[in-house]
Amino acid sequence: MYRLTLLLCFLMLVFEGSVLAQDPQYSQFYAAPLYLNPGLAGSTGQARAGINYRNQWPAIDANFTTVSAYFDYYLEDYKSSIGAIITQDREGLAGLRSLSLGLQYGYELQLSDNLAFRPGVQVALYNRDINFGRLTFGDQYDPTTGAFLDQPTAEAFKSNFKKTFVDVSLGGVLFTRVAYLGLSVWHLTEPNQSIIDESSPLPMKFSVHGGFKFYLKQGVQGAGAYAKKVERSIAPAFQYRHQGKFDQMDLGMYFTAAPLVLGAWYRGVPFKKVEDYMNNESIVLLIGFTQLGAKDAINIGYSFDYTISKLGTGSGGAHEFSLVYTWPMRNPRKPPRDKLIIPCPDF
Numbered sequence: 605m606y607r608l609t610l611l612l613c614f615l616m617l618v619f620e621g622s623v624l625a626q627d628p629q630y631s632q633f634y635a636a637p638l639y640l641n642p643g644l645a646g647s648t649g650q651a652r653a654g655i656n657y658r659n660q661w662p663a664i665d666a667n668f669t670t671v672s673a674y675f676d677y678y679l680e681d682y683k684s685s686i687g688a689i690i691t692q693d694r695e696g697l698a699g700l701r702s703l704s705l706g707l708q709y710g711y712e713l714q715l716s717d718n719l720a721f722r723p724g725v726q727v728a729l730y731n732r733d734i735n736f737g738r739l740t741f742g743d744q745y746d747p748t749t750g751a752f753l754d755q756p757t758a759e760a761f762k763s764n765f766k767k768t769f770v771d772v773s774l775g776g777v778l779f780t781r782v783a784y785l786g787l788s789v790w791h792l793t794e795p796n797q798s799i800i801d802e803s804s805p806l807p808m809k810f811s812v813h814g815g816f817k818f819y820l821k822q823g824v825q826g827a828g829a830y831a832k833k834v835e836r837s838i839a840p841a842f843q844y845r846h847q848g849k850f851d852q853m854d855l856g857m858y859f860t861a862a863p864l865v866l867g868a869w870y871r872g873v874p875f876k877k878v879e880d881y882m883n884n885e886s887i888v889l890l891i892g893f894t895q896l897g898a899k900d901a902i903n904i905g906y907s908f909d910y911t912i913s914k915l916g917t918g919s920g921g922a923h924e925f926s927l928v929y930t931w932p933m934r935n936p937r938k939p940p941r942d943k944l945i946i947p948c949p950d951f
Contacts, residue, residue: 626847627790630656632905635654640788641777641787641788642775643788645685649680653675653928670694686710708724709725714944718781722776722777733799765800767796767797773792785814787810787812789810790808807847813844815839815947823835823861825863841948853871853872855869855870865903866891867888868888871886884913892905900932903951
């Protein structure tokens with residue numbers, strides 16, 4: 605039995621390139637701006653820090669957990685932006701782990717009074733490994749009852765499966781005061797990601813994303829001297845991704861009635877089948893909270909992916925949380941410059 609288990613583990617590693625050909629994804633992709641497009645670094649015109657967490661298919665062993673933390677800042681005097689993002693992803697029963705640290709730089713080109721372009725670049729360092737300590741073997745079970753015994757296995761196997769490599773990505777966003785269109789290309793060098801000294805290039809990922817924000821009549825929050833106008837808007841948006849053999853599309857809409865944000869999405873490419881099955885993956889529902897202070901802002905979001913693919917609802921869908929905080933770091937004595945802000949949603 606243990607030999608069969610080891611063989612299965614080995615096959616999993618050999619074919620890891622096909623299993624891992626697709627990067628992790630976020631349903632709240634605009635709440636993970638540096639993960640979406642390096643051109644979005646510094647897009648608020650202020651300092652920003654955020655955390656994203658995703659737990660996909662929690663009800664089965666083949667689940668995925670992804671967490672990211674990032675910081676970015678707009679250098680007003682240089683029309684430039686800097687950012688840093690760290691991402692960790694764990695996959696499957698054996699805990700195949702990918703850890704990356706990316707550094708980003710962007711520059712803003714003012715094309716006209718109501719049109720700007722922000723190109724950006726990321727250089728990232730990746731480290732990948734696997735944890736066999738999460739696997740169990742035949743000698744760890746009672747041969748009579750089949751009960752698990754709390755004892756280490758006597759099996760010996762290679763455990764130093766690790767890989768480190770450098771990766772380069774590019775992106776850009778063209779935008780006005782109410783519309784935006786972005787393109788990002790990840791893994792330009794297609795580095796070898798294999799942890800068993802085989803050839804397994806990480807395929808390039810292409811992402812096209814954009815949308816439009818319709819501003820409605822402003823609402824009022826608070827009363828009397830504490831009353832302030834708050835945003836009311838509808839924002840349809842989309843994202844299309846292609847990587848290796850995978851294609852995916854997110855299409856949906858945000859409704860903002862500050863401090864409440866609601867969103868609904870469809871994910872899939874119904875006109876392209878995957879192994880003779882329709883590519884319908886999930887319906888995504890989002891609820892968020894946005895609060896604007898005198899100068900700072902905080903956004904908190906939760907979304908749930910309701911699985912509509914052949915995998916079914918027994919997988920547990922996907923749960924996702926985001927937290928983003930934005931605040932000014934510029935010299936308050938300097939007069940503010942009139943600059944365009946990308947009207948991306950906050951989630």
